[in-house]
Amino acid sequence: MSRGGYRAHTSGQPRRPRQVWLSEEERAVIERAAAQMELTPMAFVAAAGVRAAKAATGSETAVTEKGSAAVPLDVAQARELLDEVRRLRRLMGNVAGNLNDVARHANSTGQLAPETAAVLDFVRRTNERTDAELMGLLRRLR
Template identity: 30%
Template sequence: MSQDNPTGRRESRRRRANVAGGRQHKHEVKVSPEEEGFLLRLAAEQHVTVSRLLVESALMSGAAETPTERKNAIATLFGLHRLLASISNNVNQIARATNATGEVHTELRATLDATRRTAERIDRAIDGLSLP
């Protein structure tokens, strides 16, 4: 089941991609109000419909995460990568100024703290992934 979007748009889809010939089978699932709230919350967190959440969860029962969860984790890692690149640029600028003047700038501590926090966020994101 491909999640590719033929129009080339990069935003994520809430619904699953169409399949040739359409989907021929339909299943009805009755849930309690509490279960409905839980399903709606999970679907909203993953930015998918409840139907897609149920299908992905069932079909990926042997895996620790659905394709949508994995895609969201990868997007988080890319965001952290961009953040780390920005911090690295700041460290380089501070190092260049420190080498030129011999003075340690006050931004150094804040930048190093930001680097440490970002590294910890990356560790948490990686810990959240299930690896084979």
């Protein structure tokens, strides 16, 4: 993203102004999305339009300012991915809590609790599941 919420001028070609007619509801949605991405509403519309056009026509992949390939996602897809990542983070938080319980017991008594093997097995299974889900998410982004 460029300074001040405007898109970066990467093409080096002159730009011409365009008008977009929006309903009040459409404008409100665009303004909210633009604010979340720290862009002006028109910079958001231009970037989203170009991204959607490239995806629809199968033309070259959009490139972000940092040089990595951008993946065209609609809002619903982005929310779905975000929900999945949040779910995985919660799951990993539960795993960390279980490990802390095992460590606390071992530190206070000098012995491993009887459920230690089950907790460690749960950690291994959760890590495998998390890795598989993250790989699935990465495949969706390609």
